[in-house]
Amino acid sequence: MRTLGALALVGLSLPVEVLAAPAGRGGAPVQPASRGYSGPGEAGEAPPEVPEWWSKKFERKKVAPPVVPEEPGDGLPLERMDYGGIPLISFDSDLGFGFGAIASIAKFDRNYNPYRWRLEILLSATVKRRGDGVEVPFHDDYLNWDLPGLLDGLLRLSVVGRFRRQSNSGYYGLGNNAERKELVIVANPEEELGYSEVGRYYEYDRYLPSIDINGRFKLWDRSTSEHKRRLELLVGSAYYYNFLNIYENSKLEEDIAIAQEDSEDGRKMAKLLQGTTNHSMFLLNLGLIVDTRDHEFVPTRGTFTELSMRFSPGVQDNLLYAGFTASTAWFFSLYKDYLVIAPRVLLDNVVGNAPFYNYSQFGSLFPRTGPGGSFSVRGVRRQRYHGKIKAIGNIELRSMFWHFNIKKQKFHVGAVLFADASHIWADYKRISIRDQYLDAAGANFAVGLGGGARLQWGETFIIRFDPSYSPTNDNFALYFDFGQLF
Secondary structure (H helix, E strand, O other): OOOOOOOOOOOOOOOHHHOOOOEOOOOOEOOOOOHHHOOOOOOOOOOOOOOHHHHHHHHHHOOOOOOOOOOOOOOOOOOEEEEEEEEEEEEEOOOEEEEEEEEEEEEEOOOOOOOOEEEEEEEEEEEEEEOOEEEEEEEEEEEEEEEEEHHHHOEEEEEEEEEEEEEEEEOOOOOOOOOOOOOOOOOOHHHOOOHHHOOOOOEEEEEEEEEEEEEEEEEEEOOOOOOOOEEEEEEEEEEEEEEEEOOOOOHHHHHHHHHOOOOHHHHHHHHHOEOOOOEEEEEEEEEEEEEOOOOOOOOOOEEEEEEEEEEEEOOOOOOEEEEEEEEEEEEEEEEOEOEEEEEEEEEEEEEEOOEHHHHHEEOOOOOEEOOOOOOOOOOOOOOOOOOOEEEEEEEEEEEEEEEEEEOOEEEEEEEEEEEEEEEEEOOOOOOEEOOEEOOOOOOOOEEEEEEEEEEEEOOOEEEEEEEEEEOOOOEEEEEEEEOOOO
C-alpha cells in the first residue's frame, strides 16, 4: 500500500539551546566543562589559570586539562534560565500526519555540563485517513526532567512521565511466517458502522500511561575535547499500566480464542500469547554503556554500545520475564563529516512470560518499536512482526555537505543512503499451530532500502526525511521525523 504525504516544518523559537543544550563538534559544549573539569575552586568561583607543567602532564596522557570558564561565544551569560518552544509537524506512513508542540526550560550553571537541569514538554498527535473519514490513531504526551550533573557530575538522572495511545497498534500474528492479507474496507450501513470501526483485522487499541526513572553512573571517563571515552552503568525502573481494547473479529481476537482452547495448539498459543487483558507492569533496568562518539547527535567517529537487561517481577497476571539487549553502533569518517559510514547491529531476546506486545519492542535505555517502522526497519510496517528473538541490522552512508548560519543559528544540510534488515523468531524452538509453523524453515529476512535528507539546526535538533521501500514486504513508506535512527 503506497502512501504519499505533503511534508512541512514550521519553526518558531527562542534560542535553539532551549530545545537542547548546545555542544561543540567533539561533544564539548559551548558552555564550560562539567564539575569534574572545573578545577579546585568552589562552585561559582573562577579557577586559577592552568600552569604550563599541568598542561604538559595531561598532554602526555592525552586527557583534557581543567578548563578555565569563559563566556560563550554567543554572548549569553553562564548563569541563566532559557525558555523556548516550537510547533512540530511530522509524517509517518503507519501513523499519519503528525502535529503538536515541544517546549523546554533549562537552567545553565558554570559548574554543570551541559546544563544544571532541563525540563521538556511534548504534546503531539497524528491524523490519518480511514475509508472516507479520518481518525486520530496516535497520541503521545510526555514531561521529561533531565539532571546531568548530580554527584559532582558522576550521575545523570532522567525522569519521564508519559501518556501514549495507539488505536491502530499492529498485530499480524507470531513469528516471521505471519502472513498479511490485503483487506477491503467496506462500510456496513445496515449496522451503522463508521469507517473508524472497520478494517481492524490486524489492529488493536492500547492506552499506556507510564513513568520512567533512569540513572547513568560514570564508571570510567577519559573524555577529551575531541571525543568521549566513557563507560557508564545504567540503573533504572519503569511503571506503566496497559489498557487494551481488542477489536472484534481481529487477528488478535482469533489467537486469543485459540489460546483458550483445551488442546495442544491452545496450550502452545497460551504460553506465547500473554498479557492480553488490562494489567500493571513494573520493570527494573540494568546495563552498561560504552560511548566514544565525537558528537552525541551527529557523530562521525567512535561507537555507542549498549548491553542491558530489563526485568519484570510479574506484579500482575504472572508476567514474569526478562529481556536482554546487545546493541553496537559504529561511526567511521571517510572524509570529515562530508562522508560517514555508520553500521549498527542489535540483538534482543526475551525469556519468560512476557506480554505479547513486548515481542515487537526492543531496548532498555532507548525502548523502540520494531522490527518495522521509522526507528528499526524503514519500509516495513510498524509492529509487523512479533517474536521473542529479534535481530536488526542497519547501515547508513551519511553526508553533511552544506553548512550555513542565519544570524546566530547554525544550520547543516545533508543526505543519507540506507539499508535495514531484520529477522525474528517466535520462540527458541520451531512451533506449529493449526498445522502451520510460526517461523519459516530457513532465513526469512525483512528488508528496507532508501535514501533521504537531513537538516541539523544548532547542535542537537535533527530533522530527517526518509522515503523507503521494502522489497520483501512490497511496501513503500515515508517518514518525516526528528532525530537520527541511531
